[in-house]
Amino acid sequence: MLPGSIQISGETLSSTEVKDICEGLKENSVRLLSLRGCHLSDRDFSQVCRSVSETHSLIQLNLNLGVLATINRVKQLAEALNGNRSIQSLFLHGSPLTDAGLALLNPALAMHPSLISLDLGDCMLADEGINLICGLLPPDGAKSGLKELTLSANPAVTSKGWARLAIAVAHSSQLRVLNLDYNPLGDHIAGMLAVAVSSSRTLEVLDLEGTGLTNQSAEILLDMVENYPTALMKLILVENNISGEIQQQICDLLSEGEEENGETRQLDGRSKNRNTWVPQRSKRDLVPQVVLMTSGLGDGLLTETEM
Structure with a gap:
């Protein structure tokens, strides 16, 4: 356990344990609070929320797997x-x-001054929820928005919703990582996403694992990385009906681009210290060339260690 972190998974929390958690938050000694899959009474949950409201030290809050x-x-x-x-x-x-719950939460998300990473995977969202999320990806020149967004496994979203998200991504001034794995996107939506990626100046990682793609969309993505300059560094295509040859070609091109960018930074004297940022969710190493890794988003961003 990291100093300043509380990580509990799948436990039923007593009022005494909740009291200890709240005291740590109020004393500003907790940077990471993970209650993943935990059970606690409504009264205790209310106490935790009040303490979260008052703390100045908390960087990461994990309420995954039904706590909310x-x-x-x-x-x-x-x-x-x-x-x-x-x-x-x-x-x-x-x-x-659901969309109704996100509508209640969205104003607080939109106004929060520090939030840069949001995981809404498997949250039963549909098109209205996606419309709200697009507002968290402000266009160039607007206020700062999300840098990492996870929308895995929200199958109720239609092609209309994903198209709106693609437009928002194309004009987002901040987004670096987009996880859309295990949504039934298909080749049509993947083509829209290719246009969004080619327009974005910041998107470095796109996760399309298990999204119903075929060689048709993979060839479009290959053409994009081969012929058009993008910020993209990692494209995850495992568990799709895509040939290993095309996946390898995409990987090789992205790797070459990353190496060239690194050499350019060194030659120009603009080399920067970049912290390794391990993503919030581990990926099965089915195809080694598309393992999800990105550069850091800042010294203050902690990684989730329990997913």
């Missing part, structure tokens, strides 16, 4: 985020949020 189980808890979390100023990463993966 009711609309009342969503409202309490929204109030906590309205008071908090320090959280950079919020993980709600596997919460029955």
Whole structure:
């Protein structure tokens, strides 16, 4: 366990344990709070939210796997985020949020001054939820927005919703990592995403694992990385009906581009210290050339260690 971190998974928390957590938050001694899959009473959850609202040290909050189980808890979390100023990463993966819950939470997400990483994977979202999320990806010249967005396994989103997201990504001034794995996107949406990636000046990682793609869209993605300059460094295509040859070609081109960019920075005297940022979710190493790794988003951003 890291200093200043509380990480508990799948436990039923007693009131005494919750009291200890709240005291740590109020004393500003907790940087990472992970209650992944934990069970606690509504009263105790309310106490945690009040402490989250008051703390100045918390960088990462993980409530994955059903902790945010009711609309009342969503409202309490929204109030906590309205008071908090320090959280950079919020993980709600596997919460029955729905579009209605996200609508309650969205104003607090949009106004939070520090939030840069958001996981809404498997949150039962549909098109209205995607419309709200697009507002968290402001266009160039607007206020700072998300740098990492996870929307894995939200199959109720239609092609219309994904098209709107692609437009937002194309004009986002901040987004570096987009995880869309295990959504039934298909080749049509993948083609839209290729246009979005080619327009973005910041997107470095795109996860399309298990999204129903074929060689048709893979060839479009190959043409993109071969003929057009992008910021893209990693493209994850495992568990799709795509030939290994095309995947290898894409990987080789992205690797060459990354090496060239690194050499250019050194020759120009603009080499920067870049911290290795391990993503929030480990990926099975089915195709080694598309392992998800990105550069750091800042010294303050902690990684999730339990996913």
